[in-house]
Amino acid sequence: MQGTKFTSGASLEADAENVLRAITPTLDPNRHKGQAGKIAVIGGCREYTGAPYFAAISALKIGADLSHVFCTKDAASVIKSYSPELIVHPVLEESYSVRDDEKGVISGKVLAEVDKWLERFDCLVIGPGLGRDPFLLDCVSKIIKLARQSNVPIVIDGDGLFLVTNSLDLISGYPLAVLTPNVNEYKRLVQKVLSCEVNDEEAHEQLLSLAKRIGGVTILRKGKSDFISDGETVKSVSIYGSPRRCGGQGDILSGSVAVFLSWARHAMTDGDPSISSKNPATLGCIAGSALMRKAASLAFENKKRATLTTDIIEYLGRSLEDICPVQ
Ligand SMILES: NC(=O)C1=CN([C@@H]2O[C@H](COP(=O)(O)OP(=O)(O)OC[C@H]3O[C@@H](n4cnc5c(N)ncnc54)[C@H](OP(=O)(O)O)[C@@H]3O)[C@@H](O)[C@H]2O)[C@@H](O)CC1
Ligand SMILES: Nc1ncnc2c1ncn2[C@@H]1O[C@H](COP(=O)(O)OP(=O)(O)OP(=O)(O)O)[C@@H](O)[C@H]1O
Ligand SMILES: [Mg+2]
Structure with missing residues (x-):
């Protein structure tokens, strides 16, 4: 991204610390469990158990009250064993465990299990460690449709992006959808939606038109700087992060964006004039990106080359505390 029109515009840089201060709720003794956020991650399969764990535990470490994971049966006991804090639902199924003649019934059961909970969630994160099994992705398409009907915000990451890039109708025109593509995922989106290649000379305009063409969703393009657009504006978050590119940092980000998006919606309902x-989707992305990058830089200061995703997660709390101290 260096040397592009995009990075040269200093005015693009978001005032991330003030956004964090405006949307982070105070710790009020009159609040009950759940009011600081109930998040659900849809992801976790035979291959990937780390990604949904990272997203879900990050949501809790930032300050959400409850964090659920909906994953396959194979992944569930593994994810539970990482943390007793997470509520894990072993409801998703992959093709290898389902006969063709059972698919309709099983798909109905998966949907019913998720639907029972759906309206209680402030935000879903769809995709970390989901895998690409066609039957599983078909069930997840139906979950996205249900979430839309109930106006539940969704953050789409990882294999969730693989799914929606091939079925854009799922999210097109839904302003409560946030896409968080990495370099590969962004390339696939641009190719599919704009029928061209990524153009870093016109990166700002390209991101705007991508968000506009999909129809009002918010896109957080991850990279050396993060760029955020809802089709109306473009903002950047460039605060210093970490030079370590260990896997899982995007998963922290998706869980963080889910919490901050929920908090931003609550702050608006409470009438915060600032x-x-x-x-709220843009504010959630700015806050999530800034916090993730600050935590990564603190972890790197301490662990250098040995920095791993779990180390970064340990600094989420302190990073938020530095900006919004508990009164
Ligand atoms: N500890 C964990 O559990 C972590 C798990 N993680 C989880 O991993 C998943 C993939 O995310 P990622 O970031 O590796 O995807 P990305 O950069 O597009 O791909 C890199 C290359 O791999 C390929 N490829 C990927 N999946 C494929 C598939 N099923 N079958 C075939 N090819 C596949 C891909 O090829 P292409 O898509 O271009 O065809 C590209 O060349 C996602 O669920 C994420 O959440 C991460 O969050 C990290 C921590
Ligand atoms: N070159 C970089 N310098 C600093 N921070 C970066 C850089 N590249 C990515 N990041 C930060 O790391 C986080 C994750 O981005 P990344 O592109 O690694 O996602 P990802 O590939 O989806 O990760 P994951 O391994 O979790 O799937 C983002 O918040 C982004 O700001
Ligand atoms: Mg990723």
């Missing part, structure tokens, strides 16, 4: 005209 953010009343803003898009």
Whole structure:
């Protein structure tokens, strides 16, 4: 991204610390469990158990009250064993465990299990460690449709992006959808939606038109700087992160964006005038990106080359505390 039009515009840089301060709720003794956020991650299969864990535990470490994971049966006991804090639902099925003649019934059961909970969630994160099994992705398409009907915000990452890039109708025109593509995922989106290649000379305009063409979703393009657009504006978050590119940092980000998006919506409902005209999805992305990068830089200061995703997660709390101290 260096040397592009995109990075040269200093005015693009978001005032991330003030966004974090505006949307982070105070710790009020009158609040009950759940009011600081109930998040669910849809992801976790035979191959990947780390990614949904990272997303779900990050949500808790930032300050959400409850974090659920909906994953396959194979992944569930593994994810539970990482943490007793997570509520894990072993409901998803992959093709290898389902006969063709059972698919309709099983798909109905998966949907019913998720639907029981759906309206209680403030945000879903769809995709970390989901895998690409066609039957499983078909069930997840139906979950996305249900979430839309119930106006539940969704953050789409990892294999969730693989799914929606091939079925854009799932999210097109849904302003409560956030896409968090990495370099590969962004390339696939641009190719599919704009029928061209990524153009870093016109990166700002390209991101705007991508968000506009998909129809009002918010896109957080991850990279050396993160760029965020809802089709109306473009913002960047460039605060220093970490030079370590260990896997899992995007998963932290997706869980963080889910919490901050929920908090931003609550702050707006509470009538905070400093953010009343803003898009909560954009605010959630700015806050999530800034916090993830700050935590990564603190972890790197301490662990250098040995920095891993679990180390970064340990710094999420302190990073938020530095910006918004508990009163
Ligand atoms: N500890 C964990 O559990 C972690 C798990 N993680 C989880 O991993 C998943 C993939 O995410 P990622 O970031 O590796 O995807 P990305 O950069 O597009 O791909 C890199 C290359 O791999 C290939 N490829 C990927 N999946 C494929 C498949 N099923 N079958 C075939 N090819 C596949 C891909 O090829 P292409 O898509 O271009 O065809 C590209 O060349 C996702 O669920 C994520 O959450 C991460 O969050 C890290 C920590
Ligand atoms: N070159 C970089 N310098 C600093 N931070 C970066 C750089 N590249 C990515 N990041 C940060 O790391 C986080 C994850 O981005 P990344 O592109 O690694 O996602 P990802 O490939 O989806 O990760 P994951 O391994 O979890 O799937 C983002 O918050 C982004 O800001
Ligand atoms: Mg990723």
